[in-house]
Amino acid sequence: MFTTPPTGMLAGTLLFLGCISGCVGCHSSSKIKLGPVSDACEVLTPSEISAVLGMPIDAGKHAINNSPIMCGWTRTGASDDPEVILNFQRPDYFEKEREPHPRITMTPAPGIGDDAYYITSELGTSLFIKRGNSVIGFTIRDKSIPSADLMAKERALGLKAAERI
Numbered sequence: 056m057f058t059t060p061p062t063g064m065l066a067g068t069l070l071f072l073g074c075i076s077g078c079v080g081c082h083s084s085s086k087i088k089l090g091p092v093s094d095a096c097e098v099l100t101p102s103e104i105s106a107v108l109g110m111p112i113d114a115g116k117h118a119i120n121n122s123p124i125m126c127g128w129t130r131t132g133a134s135d136d137p138e139v140i141l142n143f144q145r146p147d148y149f150e151k152e153r154e155p156h157p158r159i160t161m162t163p164a165p166g167i168g169d170d171a172y173y174i175t176s177e178l179g180t181s182l183f184i185k186r187g188n189s190v191i192g193f194t195i196r197d198k199s200i201p202s203a204d205l206m207a208k209e210r211a212l213g214l215k216a217a218e219r220i
Contacts, residue, residue: 093143094126095115095124095141095142095143095191096115096123096126097219098126098141098191098220099115099139099141099216101113101114101115103212104138104139104212107211108208110131111132112128112131112139113129113130113131115128115141116128116137118137118140125140125141125143126140126142127140138195138197139193139194139195139196140193140194140196142191142193143190143191144183146185146188149183149190152172152174153172159175161173161174162175162206164182167210167217168213168217169185169187171183180194180202180205180209181193181194181209182210184213184216184217184220189220190220193209195209
């Protein structure tokens with residue numbers, strides 16, 4: 056399991072709270088298919104993430120053993136602290152996160168899937184995407200990237216991800 060430093064707590068909390076429950080079995084494939092996928096590690100490829108972040112990225116690993124709902128990708132040669140974390144969400148969680156929260160900003164992300172938005176706080180930015188009945192949330196965990204640049208990078212990955220969910 057990945058360790059989460061305090062700066063990543065919001066993103067981790069947001070992602071875990073919306074996880075789809077009841078998923079069993081963990082399957083992964085090095086081949087990405089267009090269309091709905093049910094394994095978080097099949098939503099993005101290491102090469103796609105590497106191209107956006109400008110660093111080599113290892114294959115995704117499931118954050119919860121035997122569960123395909125959450126995946127983390129680490130920088131090649133780095134520890135188990137992932138650069139990108141992605142997981143499937145419940146559709147009701149997607150709508151709930153739109154509600155106003157103190158110290159959290161919701162920013163629409165038009166043109167990604169059927170609906171998408173960013174959640175930003177002092178702890179980071181996460182992108183939530185809905186396409187049909189599928190919902191994912193993901194975050195790039197790098198506080199050194201200015202917020203606007205981070206949103207642009209998440210958008211680039213989000214456009215790829217939306218094709219597959």
